[in-house]
Amino acid sequence: MIRAWSAADVRAAEEPLLAARVPLMERASFTLATQVVRDLRARRTSVRGARVALLVGAGNNGGDALHAGAVLARRGAAVTAVLTSGRSHAGGLAALVRAGGRVVDLCASPQQPASVVQAVVQAVVQDVAASDVVLDGLVGIGARGPLRDLPADVVSGLSALSGTPEGDDRPLRAQGAWVVAVDIPSGTGVDDGFVGGPVLPADRTVTFGAAKPGLLLPPAAGLVGELTVVDIGLRLDVEPAVRRLEAADVARAWPVPGGADHKYTRGVVGVVAGTTTYPGAALLTTTAAVRAGAGMVRYRGSDDVGRAVVGARPEVVTAPGRVQSWVVGPGVPGGPDVDENGNDDGQRERGRGGLAAAAGRLGGLAGGPVPAVVDAGGLDLLEETSPPWFVLTPHAGELTTLLRSRGVDVRRADVEAEPLRWARRAHELTGATVLLKGGVTVVVGPGVAYAQADGPGWLATAGAGDVLAGVLGAMLAARSDDVVASPALAAEVAAAAVLVHGRAAHRANPGGPVAALDVAHAVPAEVAALVNSA
Ligand SMILES: NC(=O)C1=CN([C@@H]2O[C@H](COP(=O)(O)OP(=O)(O)OC[C@H]3O[C@@H](n4cnc5c(N)ncnc54)[C@H](O)[C@@H]3O)[C@@H](O)[C@H]2O)[C@@H](O)CC1
């Protein structure tokens, strides 16, 4: 698991070590330099003679870059530091100069007219782009807001370089430079992943002490490249702000059935999905639940769609009965669609019934409480508040609608700019666990947040959400009682489902397009690979 702590928590953990004169910056910068050497070698560039540009800001982040530059210069690299602030880390600067590094100070003549400064910046930008490696040490965890002043000008200049292919978001790749962000890509929100101005996308981010939330969260997560966490000896005893599950975590927690298990201990998934107009969602959701190892899948819908489901997956039953998790809503019309089409095949009524049972509001034969996945049209069927064992699975547009229906003035662009913030708001307002789908999927439950980046971009395709709902339904059914008993567990299971779904998409067709049903069919082999690696 990757755990990420806020800037404040990291600073608090640094304090006792700094007080004890532990050389944290030396540790950090030496490991940074070592990583750069590894990257250069991997790129078949010898360290001796390699051109290294350091983008240096006012604080200790620039100090890290300067010290790392000094290490590289001592090993024969041609290092140039570009100072973007009137004050740079004195020790780092002295070390670099001692090691033979070159310094270009953009603030050397503060009285120069802006046009001259801009011309100098442009010239420097060309030089930087011609380097083998660029270290971004403009700002780290001391940053406030988007980049401004000269750091912003330099990054904007690099981003606007000619020769960058249209649509390529990594301006220096075309020039052959490898960008290493020091601690964070400068300009990204350390704690929230917000990107409100220019950022130089990194090929690698070397972060110190612990990951920071912004490195895992969208949209900043897309600018981080490969993430390397360097242990500098910090002790972080508080709960992390954001977590990311890795394959080993999911493998360890997977409920592998034993000899005494039967379909009811494995878990029965009740699915209310699809209508005669949208039967595909019913097929995808039930197939995914079956393929993810549900003890049994019970489809609830019209006779016509039920026949199609059983035709495709004879394992599915259509009779009512015991259920250990509900999946409500894929392919079920919501709000305006219902008014237009009139007919929903009675799915909304069945969905309400499933959710009432899942909330424990029916009792008796209906059973419950049990976990529920609430997707698409199911989101319209929620009561004012829900228990944490309900996992809502909106995309950004659906989350916006959900929030607006509860009086929050928010637009889709806001949700996309700060997914964690708005997913958390939806969790606070509804009480449910919220899984906000995207290239990086954010999950928020009571006291916990996960950010999962497991799937390829190809996974953004119709029906992929139905498959996720089915996989998650099966995983919740397998741990039904535990999920109801421990409020934060639904979020962990949901994050694990996102991981399985994303990895199954890679497995379905590595490096190429995937159809939703192919993802469902790749789930068993992915689960086998996971549990066999545990
Ligand atoms: N405390 C320590 O001993 C350690 C600190 N480390 C490094 O130090 C960094 C934190 O250093 P600092 O606290 O000095 O802060 P930073 O180096 O992150 O930068 C803060 C400075 O940047 C300027 N600045 C802030 N926001 C800006 C913006 N939006 N645009 C342009 N300039 C802006 C301000 O002048 C401020 O002084 C960490 O990210 C890490 O790289 C590491 O060396 C590990 C040990």
Ligand SMILES: [K+]
């Ligand atoms: K940085």
